[in-house]
Amino acid sequence: MRCDVLAVGTELLLGQITDTNSQWIGEQLAAAGIDSLFQAKVGDNLARVETVLRRMLADADAVIMCGGLGPTHDDLTRDAIAAVMGVELQHDEGVADVIRELFAARGRRMAENNLRQAQVPVGATVIPQTRGTAPGLICPVIIDGVSKVIYAVPGVPHEMKDMLQRAVLPHLLQRSGEASVIISRSLRTWGESESGLNERLDPVIERLETEGNPTLAFLASGWEGIKVRLTAKAATHAEATTIIDRWEAEVRSLVDDIVFGVDDDTMESVVLQMLRDRGLSLGLAESVTGGLVAGRITNVPGASDVFRGCVVSYASEVKFDVLGVPEGPVVSEAAAAAMAVGAQRVLGADVALSLTGVAGPAEQDGMPVGTLCVGIAIGDAVMTRALRMPGLRDQMRQMSVISALDLLRRALTD
Amino acid sequence: MRCDVLAVGTELLLGQITDTNSQWIGEQLAAAGIDSLFQAKVGDNLARVETVLRRMLADADAVIMCGGLGPTHDDLTRDAIAAVMGVELQHDEGVADVIRELFAARGRRMAENNLRQAQVPVGATVIPQTRGTAPGLICPVIIDGVSKVIYAVPGVPHEMKDMLQRAVLPHLLQRSGEASVIISRSLRTWGESESGLNERLDPVIERLETEGNPTLAFLASGWEGIKVRLTAKAATHAEATTIIDRWEAEVRSLVDDIVFGVDDDTMESVVLQMLRDRGLSLGLAESVTGGLVAGRITNVPGASDVFRGCVVSYASEVKFDVLGVPEGPVVSEAAAAAMAVGAQRVLGADVALSLTGVAGPAEQDGMPVGTLCVGIAIGDAVMTRALRMPGLRDQMRQMSVISALDLLRRALTD
Numbered sequence: 001m002r003c004d005v006l007a008v009g010t011e012l013l014l015g016q017i018t019d020t021n022s023q024w025i026g027e028q029l030a031a032a033g034i035d036s037l038f039q040a041k042v043g044d045n046l047a048r049v050e051t052v053l054r055r056m057l058a059d060a061d062a063v064i065m066c067g068g069l070g071p072t073h074d075d076l077t078r079d080a081i082a083a084v085m086g087v088e089l090q091h092d093e094g095v096a097d098v099i100r101e102l103f104a105a106r107g108r109r110m111a112e113n114n115l116r117q118a119q120v121p122v123g124a125t126v127i128p129q130t131r132g133t134a135p136g137l138i139c140p141v142i143i144d145g146v147s148k149v150i151y152a153v154p155g156v157p158h159e160m161k162d163m164l165q166r167a168v169l170p171h172l173l174q175r176s177g178e179a180s181v182i183i184s185r186s187l188r189t190w191g192e193s194e195s196g197l198n199e200r201l202d203p204v205i206e207r208l209e210t211e212g213n214p215t216l217a218f219l220a221s222g223w224e225g226i227k228v229r230l231t232a233k234a235a236t237h238a239e240a241t242t243i244i245d246r247w248e249a250e251v252r253s254l255v256d257d258i259v260f261g262v263d264d265d266t267m268e269s270v271v272l273q274m275l276r277d278r279g280l281s282l283g284l285a286e287s288v289t290g291g292l293v294a295g296r297i298t299n300v301p302g303a304s305d306v307f308r309g310c311v312v313s314y315a316s317e318v319k320f321d322v323l324g325v326p327e328g329p330v331v332s333e334a335a336a337a338a339m340a341v342g343a344q345r346v347l348g349a350d351v352a353l354s355l356t357g358v359a360g361p362a363e364q365d366g367m368p369v370g371t372l373c374v375g376i377a378i379g380d381a382v383m384t385r386a387l388r389m390p391g392l393r394d395q396m397r398q399m400s401v402i403s404a405l406d407l408l409r410r411a412l413t414d
Numbered sequence: 415m416r417c418d419v420l421a422v423g424t425e426l427l428l429g430q431i432t433d434t435n436s437q438w439i440g441e442q443l444a445a446a447g448i449d450s451l452f453q454a455k456v457g458d459n460l461a462r463v464e465t466v467l468r469r470m471l472a473d474a475d476a477v478i479m480c481g482g483l484g485p486t487h488d489d490l491t492r493d494a495i496a497a498v499m500g501v502e503l504q505h506d507e508g509v510a511d512v513i514r515e516l517f518a519a520r521g522r523r524m525a526e527n528n529l530r531q532a533q534v535p536v537g538a539t540v541i542p543q544t545r546g547t548a549p550g551l552i553c554p555v556i557i558d559g560v561s562k563v564i565y566a567v568p569g570v571p572h573e574m575k576d577m578l579q580r581a582v583l584p585h586l587l588q589r590s591g592e593a594s595v596i597i598s599r600s601l602r603t604w605g606e607s608e609s610g611l612n613e614r615l616d617p618v619i620e621r622l623e624t625e626g627n628p629t630l631a632f633l634a635s636g637w638e639g640i641k642v643r644l645t646a647k648a649a650t651h652a653e654a655t656t657i658i659d660r661w662e663a664e665v666r667s668l669v670d671d672i673v674f675g676v677d678d679d680t681m682e683s684v685v686l687q688m689l690r691d692r693g694l695s696l697g698l699a700e701s702v703t704g705g706l707v708a709g710r711i712t713n714v715p716g717a718s719d720v721f722r723g724c725v726v727s728y729a730s731e732v733k734f735d736v737l738g739v740p741e742g743p744v745v746s747e748a749a750a751a752a753m754a755v756g757a758q759r760v761l762g763a764d765v766a767l768s769l770t771g772v773a774g775p776a777e778q779d780g781m782p783v784g785t786l787c788v789g790i791a792i793g794d795a796v797m798t799r800a801l802r803m804p805g806l807r808d809q810m811r812q813m814s815v816i817s818a819l820d821l822l823r824r825a826l827t828d
Contacts, residue, residue: 013450015441016633020432022455027429036427037462040454041436048451055469219430284726290712291705294726298704301775301807303728309736310726312698312708318723318761347732361715393715 008068067155283349288357336375422482481569697763698724702771750789
């Protein structure tokens with residue numbers, strides 16, 4: 001089964017927006033075991049859209065088209081599909097009703113051209129719209145005597161994603177003769193390289209290669225660690241979930257020490273939840289990261305029931321005067337310990353995390369760029385760690401944030 | 415002149431990385447007045463790369479290929495080009511020397527397969543490598559009796575961008591018979607919508623539409639405001655600069671009040687420089703933004719000579735106890751003023767900026783989500799402003815950061 005992807009929109013070619021839709025669709029197709037060997041972008045020009053679509057259908061079993069389903073005269077995806085199918089567009093009263101209702105619900109007047117979105121190629125099936133005004137389309141077409149499909153979805157990412165998961169992927173899987181439910185789960189890890197993870201998971205990977213379901217993939221997410229993604233196919237949701245549960249346990253049996261969360265968990269949301277569960281409040285003292293840890297913590301909705309605040313002690317005198325750090329080298333484990341204890345006291349927090357280090361461009365106090373000292377105070381207990389971070393200023397700072405939060409997570413686990 | 419773009423790499427189709435190269439190239443081509451009507455992604459498969467390249471050359475005057483120039487057997491761009499040109503690859507000793515020197519300079523052993531990168535199609539011109547080991551290629555080719563060009567550049571963004579600006583764009587412009595130097599300058603603005611900017615700049619835009627050089631474009635950069643980009647073409651760098659200087663003055667005469675910087679300036683780098691010029695130190699007190707302002711300020715290298723630190727007073731008691739805010743509603747202009755004065759005192763700063771507000775999910779102290787109160791203390795003078803920010807949690811917080819920094823910038827200007 002081969003499904004290629006065509007993104008439609010002049011703004012994509014002009015570089016005014018990035019085509020992240022194709023990437024996301026490519027990722028979903030790969031997880032579902034469907035080949036996607038060619039992906040293209042074309043502008044809002046009927047002749048060109050039609051030509052490109054014909055060429056792509058000659059090579060692939062199916063083509064997903066993204067964008068060009070809006071209400072303006074520039075939105076030509078419906079017309080191009082009808083031309084390739086060799087059929088007319090016809091008005092679909094059911095779709096029109098939904099569009100009218102969406103406008104009414106928002107208290108807005110509907111311009112007449114919005115009914116262009118109710119035009120459907122004869123023989124196509126509508127994918128009902130739940131979020132926007134444009135419905136998707138499933139369009140069977142015969143190319144050189146072979147039955148193929150064109151899928152059309154809106155270019156707005158959340159509408160596209162919704163229709164792809166709800167209608168396009170199940171339809172594609174059914175056509176390919178595969179089971180029609182597909183579920184993914186990502187285990188989020190921190191502290192191991194991709195090759196290291198690969199080595200540790202080798203026994204599971206070997207067995208999965210034999211079984212073929214679920215599949216396992218490593219997804220690097222930069223400063224956020226590596227995700228181990230399991231993707232299972234089955235006839236029902238319950239069966240797929242059972243498969244995922246079983247293999248999640250297998251994976252965890254080998255690498256549970258570096259798994260900090262699942263799917264949408266972040267290091268900061270996990271740490272906040274651990275503190276909340278234990279009834280502990282959090283304070284921070286940041287130097288090298290200059291507020292980045294606090295910024296991430298406070299990006300989690302509901303952080304205020306745990307998080308007291310932070311002292312960003314960038315100047316040494318702020319460390320001495322506000323946090324009570326003894327005069328001396330400020331990039332040291334001793335300074336990190338004093339910063340954590342100071343933050344506990346000044347902010348009235350049960351637990352405090354501190355970071356001091358050297359982000360560059362130059363070394364400081366004789367310590368090289370990349371040095372990070374972390375302090376953790378939990379009640380009366382204080383621990384420190386010195387680490388060496390990679391990279392230049394921005395990378396060093398971002399890696400420091402997640403590394404320090406992971407140390408706090410581990411300290412809270414013990 | 416039409417130049418299409420082909421990105422090569424299976425990882426692009428699998429969605430493991432986003433193809434931002436095509437977008438960037440599309441933006442450059444548009445600024446240079448060159449049409450780009452089709453852009454595609456294809457995997458590391460020689461037959462498919464060759465087929466797609468032939469098809470694209472049938473339609474366009476030139477094709478820029480990105481990626482597939484590495485040293486491994488998966489890197490097939492050179493082979494595909496040679497096949498389309500109908501020539502052999504030959505070893506280029508000059509390129510090989512540069513590769514050997516790059517490895518030697520890094521003190522690393524060069525694996526023999528790196529010399530694959532010294533293979534050049536007969537008749538092609540090398541674009542010398544300055545950053546990576548892969549050189550670029552300019553490959554003339556006759557398609558159906560018409561002279562066309564294939565450009566090959568590495569997929570690593572900074573190498574690609576360097577070669578595109580240094581060699582590919584000038585070569586394309588020369589072929590199109592246009593002036594061969596192209597220069598852009600972006601004026602960064604904050605505080606006006608795109609339609610508002612358009613209206614204010616209407617007199618300049620009208621004259622530019624007649625003259626045609628430079629071009630003017632609005633680039634929305636989300637939370638960072640709107641860029642007004644001028645792009646001039648000329649025979650020499652000096653001429654192009656003269657054109658840009660003249661029209662920058664014209665643009666500024668209409669919207670100078672909202673221009674905060676040029677090109678790589680950021681709101682935080684501009685504010686830091688203003689403080690540095692005036693010999694003033696900066697302290698912050700953040701509540702709603704929870705450290706985001708401090709995080710951005712400290713991301714500017716050299717911030718430490720101006721920035722003292724920040725008190726993230728997320729819990730109300732931290733506002734009262736550490737900053738000395740009087741008990742009462744903490745989302746108010748009075749609280750913002752007290753926070754700024756408190757930050758000045760606690761952090762020993764000449765100037766302090768404070769932010770308190772409601773990011774949601776729920777309202778607070780009877781103030782709706784989106785409320786932002788900013789305090790600015792400069793010496794003994796204190797000013798406050800209440801603003802209403804749009805959007806949900808993340809957007810509200812990010813908009814608050816730049817809005818507050820802009821208020822500080824204006825206060826320092828006066």
